[in-house]
Amino acid sequence: MSTLSASEALRVKLDLAAPALHAATTALWDTDPGRLRARYVEYLHAMHMLIRASVPLMEAAARRCRELSGPDPLAAPLGRFLDEHARGERGHDAWLLEDLAAAGGDPEAAVHRLPFPVVADLAGAQYYWLQHHHPVALLGYIRVLEGNAPATWLAGRLAGLTGLPAAAFRTLREHAALDTGHTAEVDALLDRLAPSHALQAAIGVSALRTADGFVRLFSQLTTVPGGPA
Incomplete structure (x- = not known):
């Protein structure tokens, strides 16, 4: 009987969550153009809440790896990956604020807005696991974020439907191009x-918890009413 690699085993687990995540993503953008503009602006707020935690999470996990280095054979290579990945992700939260400004939103208000509880759940669980269990659990979180990149056509479609300028969709465009390679890494x-x-098992729990969090977040955003951005 063949034995699955670690990445293959995780993919099998994520396949279980894929239908619900796909349905929530489809529902998020499946609305009339009059409501889509307001929904997209709220999406930018939510993504800023989440993405601004990404680099601090990776930095915290890398620090924990340095604490564990020596007896733990995973710590050193994992820490090097996290340091490098954090460098590559730095500044992406600023992209979202720029997108928000181009969409007619208020970046300053976004910075000071109380993050949604579901966003706090998503990031907070990772802080707990990396500190009190093992920082490798964060790879489940990263794998879900990287493995569910926006479709390459989504930015253009939303721009056409909402009438917003191309400058409001930089983050969608960039992540559609970048995240496939990051998933392979x-x-x-x-x-x-x-x-x-x-x-x-810890990586799998982290990944499935993250996928469930995205389903809940997108379902919440789907309820955003229409109106001006």
Whole structure:
């Protein structure tokens, strides 16, 4: 009987969550153009709330790896990956504020807005697991974010339907181009690390919890009423 690699085992688990996540994503953008503009602006707020936590999360996990280095064979290579990935992700929260400004929103208000509880749940669970269990759990979170990139056509479609300028869709365009390669990097790292079955379970729990959080977040955004942005 063949044995699945770490990345293959995680993909099997994520396949279980894929239908619900696909349905929530489809529902998010499936509305009349009159409501879509307001919904997109709220989406930018939500993504800023979440993405501004990404680099601090990776930095915290990398610090934890340095604390564990020596007896833990995963710590050093995982920490190097997280440091490099954090450098690549730095500034993406600023893209979202620029998109929001181009869409007619208020970036200053977005910075000071209380993050949604579901966003706090998404990021907060990762802080707990990386500090009190093992930082490798964060790879489940990263894998879901990278593995569910916007479709390459989405930015153009939304621009056409909402009438917003192309400058309001930079983050969607950039992540549609970048995240496929990042997914391959995470998968390759998982297979190089070859975590124990117990740590693979932690990565899987993190990934499935993240997928469920996105379903809840997108379902919440789907209720945004129409009106001016």
